[in-house]
Amino acid sequence: MLKLFNTLSRSKEEFIPVSPGKAGMYSCGPTVYNYQHIGNFRTFFFEDILLRVLRYNGIEVKYVMNITDVGHLVSDQDEGEDKMEKSAKQLGKSVFELSEFYTGFFFRDRDLLNIIPPDIYTKATDYIKEQIDMVKCLEEKGFTYKTSDGIYFDTSLLKDYGKLAKLDIEGLKEGARIEFSTEKKNITDFALWKLSPENEKRQMEWESPWGIGFPGWHIECSAMSKAILGNHFDIHCGGVDHIPIHHTNEIAQSEACNGEKFVNYWLHGEFLDMGNEKMSKSTGRFITLQTLIDKGYSPLDYRFFLLTAHYRRKQKFTFEALDAAKNGYNNLKSRVLNMKSSDEKSRDASAQIISDYKISFTEKINDDLNMPEAMAVLWEAVKDNSLNDGEKLDIIYNFDKVFGLGLESLNSDDEKSEIPDEIKKLAENRTEAKSQKDFKKADEIRELVKQKGYDISDSKEGFTIRKI
RNA sequence: GGUGUGGUACCCAAGUGGCUUAAGGGGAAAGUCUGCAAAACUUUUAUUCGACAGUUCGAAUCUGUCCCACACCUCCA
Known part of the structure; x- marks a missing residue:
C-alpha cells in the first residue's frame, strides 16, 4: 500500500487514484529567467522520486510539468516587473532567447541528475488561449473584478479559500509587512490577467477581451493542468513555498471555474537549508549544479546526497x-x-x-x-x-x-580510460622497483603519483590506478 | 508583532508510545591481509535523543514550562 503525505489533510493517506492503476501528476516547473540552483533541483529530484515510486508500484503515470516563461512577477503581490522581462532587459536579449537558453540549461542539469523528464512540458506562452478561456469562465461565474491594472479574483467569494495552507486571513492582515494595492478588495485577491502598462511596450503581450496584456502567474497551472489532465486529477506537487500563495490560488481558480474538486493529493518538497548562505535567485547569489561540477563533484554525488534525507524535512547543505x-x-x-x-x-x-x-x-x-x-x-x-x-x-x-x-x-572502463600514459608508466616503474625489493623507491613513486592526483594500489594481478 | 517547523553521536540523517538499552552513510580507531600501504573483510564508536518537570507498567516518541535555531507572513523550489 502506497502512502503519501497530503498537504490538504496534513497526514499520510493511502494513494487511491481516480482511475485504478493510473495517475495524473502535475508539478510546478521552473521559471526560466535564470539558472536553476541546487535548491530548485532538490524539488525536481523529489518529484522524480515520486514519479519513480509510482511507476515502481506499477502505476501508469501521466506526468506534466510546466515551464513558466511569462507572468511571474518580481513580487507575488501582483506588483513589480515581470521576472522574464526584467532579466531579458538586463542581459540585452529577447525574452524568447532567454527562455530558450535557460530552459536548455535546465534540461541539461536535469539529465545530469538522472531526473526522468515528464511526458509533457507545457510552456505558459503556448497556452495563452486556454488561460484567457479560464479567466472568461471565472468572469462569467462572477468571481472577478476589474482594477486599473487588470482582472482580479475575488477570494472572499470562496468559503474555503486558503484551505490548503490553513490561512488565517485576519492574521495575514495584521501581520502584513508590506502595503498592498489599494484597489484590491481583499488582501488575498490576485491577478488573473494583467494589462500592459500604457507607457511601456512589453515583449510578451496578447490580445484579450480585457485589453492587451498578459496572464497572471497562477492561471497558467490551472489552465494547463486542465488542458492535459482534466478538471480533477490525482497529484500536484511543488516546493513548500507554493503552499500559501501559488497553490492556494490555483485551487481557488480551478474549483471556482470547474465546479468540482481540483486535485486529490498535494505534495510539497522542503527546502535545502543553506545555513547562512541563503540562496535567492533574486540576489543572484546561489549555487548551481555547474558550481558543484566545477568543484569536482559529479552530479550524481549530489543525487546521492539528496537521497540521504527525507523530502519533507529541511536538509542542511554543506x-x-x-x-x-x-x-x-x-x-x-x-x-x-x-x-x-x-x-x-x-x-x-x-x-x-x-x-x-x-x-x-x-x-x-x-x-x-x-x-x-x-x-x-x-x-x-x-x-x-x-x-x-x-x-x-x-x-x-x-x-x-x-x-x-x-x-x-x-x-x-570509464575510470580506467582516464589514466594518462605518464601515470601508467610511473606505475610500471614502481612495479619494477618492487620486484627488485627497492621499496624506498617504490614508495617514492607512489607518493609522486599521489601528488599528481592518482592512487596506485597493489593487488594479486598487479596494480590498479584510481583517480583521486 | 503574527504563524509554523525543528533541536538525535565528530558531520549528514532515519526512527514519532513497547519489535529499538536509537537505522544507514561519512569520518575516526583497532584487527586480518600487505614489504609498507590501499582496497576488501571483521570489530568498535549516543544506556542516550536541547533542559527540567509530568502522564504511563513502559517515552527520543504524549503533556507542560523553559532555552536555542530556522522558516513563512517581502522574493524563493
Missing part, C-alpha cells in the same frame, strides 16, 4: 555533507563494480532472502517516499554475506529503478 555523500557513493560504486567483475551467479537457494529485501524496500519507499530508510535496506543487502554477487546485483538494479544512481550502467 560541502562537508556533500563530501560524505561523494565518498559513500564512490564506495557503493566500487562495490558494485567488484560485483560485476565477479563470476558468482545467482543461486535459487536465496530467492527467499532476495524477496524479503524487495518487500522491505517497497515498504520503505511506499511509506511516504522514505529514501533514507530505503538506502539503509540497500546497504544491508550490499553487506549481506548470505548473498553472492549475482544476487546482490539483482537487488541493487531493482532498487536503483527508484534511486536512479546509474548503477546498472556503471562501467569500470
